[in-house]
Amino acid sequence: MASSGITSKGLGWLAIIRIGLVQASIGAMVMLTTTVLNRLMVVEYALAAAIPAGLVGWHYAVQLCRPLWGHGSDKGGSRAVWVLGGIVVLGLGAIMAVQTTVMMSGSFALAMAVGVIAYTLIGVGVGASGTSALALLASGVAPERRAAAAAVTWIMMVTGIVVSAITVGALLQPYSPERLLTVATGLLMTCVAITALAVFRLEPRGGIQANSFAQTAKDGPTPSFGEALREILHEKAARRFTIFIFVSMMAFNMQDLILEPFAGLVFGMTPGQSTQLGGMQSGGVLAGMIVAGIGGSAFAGRMPIELRHWIVFGCLGSALALAGLSVAAIAGPGWPLAPNVFALGFCNGLFAVAAIGAMMGLAGSGRKTREGVRMGVWGAAQAIAFGLGGLIGAVGVDAARRALASDGSAFQLIFAIEAGLFVLAAALAIRATSAGAQPAHQEKRSLDTAGEGEVFA
Template sequence: MTTGDSIGMSWFGIARIGLVQASLGAVVMLATTVLNRIMVVELTMAAAIPAGLVAWHYAVQLSRPLWGHGSDQGRKRTPWILGGIAVLAMAALLATQATLMMQSQPTLGFALAILAYSLIGVGVGAGGTSALALLASTVAPKRRAAAAALTWIMMVAGIVVSAITVGQFLKPYSPERLLMVAAGLAVTVICITALATFRLERGAATFAETAKSEPPPDFRAALQEIWHEKAARRFTIFIFVSMIAFSMQDLILEPFAGLVFGMSPGDSTQLGGMHQGGILLGMIVAGVGGSAFSGRLPSDLRIWIVSGCLASAAALAGFAAAAIHGPGWPLGINAFILGLGNGVFAVAAIGAMMGLAGAGEKTREGVRMGVWGASQAIAFGLGGLIGALGVDIARRVQTSDGIAFQLIFAIEAALFVIAAALATRVTNTRTQTRPQTHQDTEVFA
């Protein structure tokens, strides 16, 4: 244990946690974008099928508070991190095999896919929640938001690198090549995570404000404490609403590129990489700007969130126009601008989340990060499912694929405007180095 004046975990240690996040993002990219595209375009399935599988893996992540509570009990988070990533990697390989079986053995393929996406949810929940809890409990309060931004930047970098690399290795596409690429990715992320977490917790200090003097409460009591805190409750609701807007295009962007613009699997995967590259730059811009983390002005966080939401809405309006314009539209630039707005918004939200992580009187970081992670996961699942179902319905009703996608992109743009309006109530209070109370850390005015 140390005091709030210590610097806590070094930047090198924080970067190691970032490698875990990068590994997690790389595997999730394969399951939620590449396999989604293969099912919709190559296997000519309804978009609702992969959307349902992705939504199910998010639903499984309702277990995040349980994983966080478990790591709180033992105060050793590394085994949870490594075990979660290993389960995630193997589950993604199983999901790839299941996808390839869906055409020749549909019943067995779908059954294996449900199992695989269930395990993906378990892996993300156990590994991701424990990594964030370790970050929140061993990093000095004044560094937490910046540290969170760094790890998220590394996660997005991992997604970008893996999307571009996987896209290249999938050219020319074949089922056998897809399986080989998935196997190589699984082995790579397990090795990276094992190296990144080796002796990571040895000698790591836990800050006084996070090391409660009494044992952590049981799981039900911990959830009740969090929900009765005005700041935590309102922040949970904000995360839920904003992340639905954030995720609606996730499962339709690559099918949009394939159906409307005629892109190959490798090209549409690289388009996703452009989007993630924009997110990366947006995070860097917001992080370097520093306003989201300074806590000196109540409007700091609100400005970044609103700006990111409105930029995202504008980019989605561009996609709506592209759906009618067709080939010739600068689709890569449009995807990059969308990512830029997404990244600015995400860093601001992460800053608020990390600032509240250690604010509980009794609860610890694991269960609190689990609650917010579960809220985010359900929002992501609903957003992706709503987007995909909306496209399926619109494609049946409308006269062309372009008009169908235009409608969904326009709805998503409107949701981002609504999220920006909600964000006008967001305030950022001064950074504390002592134990925070709910009066100190109120997120919504």
């Protein structure tokens, strides 16, 4: 079984890197649909920001079914099949989304009809592939490696976003609909091929049931979906962690759909330049993840106080960076926009790695539920937050532009609200990780069973 990367300690580092390649492919494909196409609709096709935001929000709404897909991968014989199938569906949806953008200059009603179908497929593809990939990681990695493995795969995902954003941004200059279709097709075909190679013989023969770590703390048959969901919702640690993820991810995504339009409307950047600016932010996220992973507790995962420091510092740093963008919205050209955006991404990466390490620990701590359902629940919470955040940011900008009659003032208001959400997320993180937040006699488990996620109890 050497080809699968399985060792006596579960998934080896080669297998973890292969799962990271899957995450990188997902990130690259989603980057195309949520940033590049969003900017083109708002700036080049002069549509209200709420239109692409609504389509992106719909793909997040579809991901509310993540727990069901996770439960399906728990019961199925192979998570790799779910991963590859989801990537193929994601690719089909993404190329339809590109066609939707090109059609906006013609029949708007037809374009929107195609767009709804496209973003439905994107939501199904992201949910099925992403949930199954993370469940495979949580179930196949030994407890002491979970936080490090999570950090490695998410760093690779951000790397995929950065590389694809910079490459697509360069290839789109000068912009034309024909060039967009060519570049997008090449990117999507490459991502599907990488995923197919990454998951080939990744799992041991016999699927997830042959993996010795898939049955941690739960040796019986897979529970029903309803039973699994009830168990998760009754855990105080899981509930508090979910609330923190919801608020922080909403804050994180409020700027996602408006950053490139902001660069185009306020700073006069071209499509290629604004795409590269998005890559600069993702580069900051990557740097923050590396710094937190090496210098913090994400790889060791033993000290609650260290996790709290990284999460709170990342959230407050993100709030400060957004305050800088608020100033930039009024200052306009001349403001150091690229360093400001990089700083925002860097602080996002700091809190993300600590949160991901805790998530991986909690994913394997259920008494009966398997990792697929648990990752699905947190994925669904994140999807709701992402969808609401992006929609609120875009609709808020549209409303503020009409009310204030100033692009700069409109963006300033939204960035300030987002900064406030990050401050709230920092407060929630302190509550979630504070010592004594839960009496010791409640939900008592050994560290060997609970893993690093117990710091959120």
